[in-house]
Amino acid sequence: MTAPLILVVAAFLLLVISFWKRKSPARLREIPALTQLARTLGLSIEDGTRLHISLGHGSLLDARGGSAFAALAMLRIIAERTSVSDMPSVASAGDPALGLLTQDTVQAGYKAAGADDLYVHTTSRVTGLTPFSYAAGAMHIASNENVSTNILVGHFGPEAALLVDSADRDHVNLIGASDNLTGQAVLYAGSQDALIGEELFAAGTYLGAESSHAASLTVQDILRWLVILALLGGAALKFLGVI
Amino acid sequence: MxxxxxxxxxxxxxxxxxxxxxxxxxxxxxxxxxxxxxxxxxxxxxxxxxxxxxxxxxxxxxxxxxxxxxxxxxxxxxxxxxxxxxxxxxxRPDHVAMQRVVLSGIILPVEAALMGLLVVSLLYAAIRLLRRRADAMGIFFILTAVVIFLGSATLPFGDIPVISTWIRPWVTQVLALGGARGILIGVALGTLMTGLRVLFAMDRPYGGK
Structure with a gap:
């Protein structure tokens, strides 16, 4: 009963706050990695280099799909902004279904920018179907295709260390976010700009996505406070011997 | 459409x-x-x-x-x-030659080699961390990793008294577990909201929008 209730409350809050956020813009706290990401988009067009967006190997059929969808929302904005560049962004995925959506998303970004004739289907790729083969294929892109920044957003495990190491060797900037704890630890240790925990899901909002993204962050905050209150309340009741 | x-x-x-x-x-x-x-x-x-x-x-x-x-x-x-x-x-994929040559002869060793490479990469990343983040968090991160490593490693002279018996279990079972749960709750909430956005077609990673 609890799960459907949480779902209904979250859905109701999302719809109401999305409508409200259309009228009042969101006020966001500073997240250095996302500020760097927004700056990188402009810089890559100016200096004629590519961005490589790795969306990880999260399957859309399980819980890891959340980070994959968040990464796709971010990719949509990046594709739109960099579509007119001489060196368009390259996207890679380690899951076949995610690979298909990556192609569709990049193409949609080009269409939205009015540059759909510039879209090249080879800019979105599935580089491997296992975590290590995916990482090995994605390393190759950063090394050989004039990439200035590697953006890893999605589901990454320890294999992210190979991408981090490759980026460091090629002097490529790296911005990383994973929904996996090991992946987060690796990205924290290996990159200057790592996103921790749910910051991954805020990328769309910080890049200027529509109001529903800002609304979902507000709902996350509300739900987080409810979880905190429930945990503290539970601990207090346990301490008092009520439960 | x-x-x-x-x-x-x-x-x-x-x-x-x-x-x-x-x-x-x-x-x-x-x-x-x-x-x-x-x-x-x-x-x-x-x-x-x-x-x-x-x-x-x-x-x-x-x-x-x-x-x-x-x-x-x-x-x-x-x-x-x-x-x-x-x-x-x-x-056919289940033929013994396919299993032996492609799977056991190439795919598994290559993946194992990449796993081995990962150890070196992680060690190198840990060393570089202090160059990248010479702040309190970076130092704390390295110190924690070293303590956990020392507390978990099989050493010729046996366990290190305080580190293996008290510090490592406390760090992993209390601090790390609590932090991990906090991060996972945040990720779960983010996943929930992303799923709802897709369900309500606010995000449409399909059909060209």
């Missing part, structure tokens, strides 16, 4: 979601439909794998044709894929 795809996605998404919450004894049709839809998704994922492999061949063939940097590796990749595909079609 965009509206049509969104309506289909919302309807199917709601049906699958309902299948998780409605009791199968009272709503057998919904649960059956959920199973059918999930089976379709699995089949489509299999087809997507073929499309992905085809895309990979096109990308690397293009690299070879343009003689781009690293095209030798691209050529090797395409040849290996074609060879494996042909061998799989002729012998």
């Amino acid at each position: 965009r509206v049509f795809t969104a309506v289909i996605a919302i309807a199917f998404g709601l049906l699958v979601l309902l299948g998780y919450f409605l009791p199968p004894t009272l709503f057998p049709t919904v649960v059956d439909l959920q199973t059918v839809l999930l089976n379709w998704a699995v089949i489509l994922t299999g087809v997507a794998a073929l499309v992905g492999i085809f895309n990979l061949i096109i990308v690397h063939t293009d690299k070879v044709r343009r003689a781009e940097k690293g095209s030798v590796y691209s050529a090797l990749l395409v040849l290996s894929m074609l060879f494996t595909f042909a061998a799989g079609m002729l012998l």
Whole structure:
């Protein structure tokens, strides 16, 4: 009963706050990695280099799909902004279904920018179907295709260390976010700009996505406070011997 | 077309979601439909794998044709894929030669080698961390890693008294576990909201929007 209730409350809050956020813009706290990401988009067009967006190997059929969808929302904005560049962004995925959506998303970004004739289907790729083969294929892109920044957003495990190491060797900037704890630890240790925990899901909002993204962050905050209150309340009741 | 795809996605998404919450004894049709839809998704994922492999061949063939940097590796990749595909079609994937040569002889050792490489990469990343983040968090991160490593390692002289018996269990079972749960709750909430945005077609990573 609890799960459907949480779902209904979250859905109701999302719809109401999305409508409200259309009228009042969101006020966001500073997240250095996302500020760097927004700056990188402009810089890559100016200096004629590519961005490589790795969306990880999260399957859309399980819980890891959340980070994959968040990464796709971010990719949509990046594709739109960099579509007119001489060196368009390259996207890679380690899951076949995610690979298909990556192609569709990049193409949609080009269409939205009015540059759909510039879209090249080879800019979105599935580089491997296992975590290590995916990482090995994605390393190759950063090394050989004039990439200035590697953006890893999605589901990454320890294999992210190979991408981090490759980026460091090629002097490529790296911005990383994973929904996996090991992946987060690796990205924290290996990159200057790592996103921790749910910051991954805020990328769309910080890049200027529509109001529903800002609304979902507000709902996350509300739900987080409810979880905190429930945990503290539970601990207090346990301490008092009520439960 | 965009509206049509969104309506289909919302309807199917709601049906699958309902299948998780409605009791199968009272709503057998919904649960059956959920199973059918999930089976379709699995089949489509299999087809997507073929499309992905085809895309990979096109990308690397293009690299070879343009003689781009690293095209030798691209050529090797395409040849290996074609060879494996042909061998799989002729012998079938469960043939002993396929298992021995392709799986045990190439795929598993290569993945194991990458895993071995990972150890070096992680060690190097830890060393570089102090260069990148010479702040309190960076130092704390390294110190924690060293303490856990010392507390977990099998040493010739046995366990290190305080570190193995008190500090490591306390750090892993109290501090790290609490932090990990906090991060996972945040990720779960983010996943929930992203799922709802897709379910309500606010985000449409399909149908060209």
